[in-house]
Amino acid sequence: xxxxVESGGGSVRAGGSLRLSCVVxxxxxxxxxxxxxxxxxxxxxxxxxxxxxxxxxSIRYEDHVKGRFSISVSRDNVKDTLYLQMNLLKPxxxxxxxxxxxxxxxxxxxxxxxxxxxxxxxxxxGIQVTVSS
Numbered sequence: 001x002x003x004x005v006e007s008g009g010g011s012v013r014a015g016g017s018l019r020l021s022c023v024v025x026x027x028x029x030x031x032x033x034x035x036x037x038x039x040x041x042x043x044x045x046x047x048x049x050x051x052x053x054x055x056x057x058s059i060r061y062e063d064h065v066k067g068r069f070s071i072s073v074s075r076d077n078v079k080d081t082l083y084l085q086m087n088l089l090k091p092x093x094x095x096x097x098x099x100x101x102x103x104x105x106x107x108x109x110x111x112x113x114x115x116x117x118x119x120x121x122x123x124x125x126g127i128q129v130t131v132s133s
Contacts, residue, residue: 001028001029001122002024002028002029002031002034002101002103002121002122003024003025003028003122004022004023004024004099004100004101004122004123004124005022005023005124005125006020006021006022006097006098006099006124006125006126006127007020007021007022007023007127008020008021008127009097009127009128009129010128010129010130011130011131011132012089012129012130012131012132013131013132013133014089014090014091014131014132014133015088015089016089016131017085017086017087017088017089018086018089018129019083019084019085019086020038020083020084020086020097020099020127020129021081021082021083022036022038022081022082022083022084022099022124023079023080023081024036024079024080024081024082024101025078025079026077026078026079026080029103031103031104031105032055032104033055033056033075033104034055034080034101034102034103034104034107035052035053035054035055035101035102035103035104035106035107035110035113035114035120036052036053036073036080036082036099036100036101036102036113037049037050037051037052037053037071037099037100037101037113037114037115037120038050038051038052038071038082038084038097038098038099038100039097039098039099039100039115039117040093040095040096040097040098040129041095041096041098041126042092042094042095043095045095047098047117048062048115048117049062049114049115049116049117050062050065050069050084050097050115051065051069051070051071051084051113051115052071052112052113052114052115053071053072053073053082053113054107054110054111054112054113054114055104055107055108055110057073058111058112058113059071059112059113060112060113060114060115062115064092065086065093068086068087068088068089069084069085069086069087070083070084070085070087071083071084071085071113072085082099082101084097086129089129089131090131091131091132091133092131093129093131094129094130094131095128095129096126096127096128096129097126097127097128097129098123098124098125098126098127099123099124100117100120100122100123100124101120101121101122101123102114102119102120102121102122103121106119106121107119
């Protein structure tokens with residue numbers, strides 16, 4: 001069972017920055033390069049994709065975060081770590097942020113990272129990001 005643990009959330013003023021991390025220990029899965037993504041859910045709203053990266057490194061961003069957010073991944077023998085660098089934060093970026101992953105077997109046919117939450121089978125518990133004006 002793939003396990004994901006997010007960290008790095010918190011409260012910040014508009015215009016500030018935060019960096020989210022999501023660690024996937026290698027002992028929780030035997031797959032090579034996972035497809036991974038960041039999603040967020042604001043109160044009363046549906047969960048939406050923010051940024052995603054596929055197994056070969058192709059990246060996709062939601063339009064409202066382009067130029068402000070940056071997704072990256074590092075992989076070593078012990079863990080995969082997904083990052084989301086968030087700059088120029090706005091109050092509308094407030095929400096619970098979730099890390100998601102899918103195995104290469106399932107996501108190998110994707111063309112770029114997927115921002116559709118239904119395509120991911122593995123999820124972290126989420127971490128709160130609050131941006132005040």
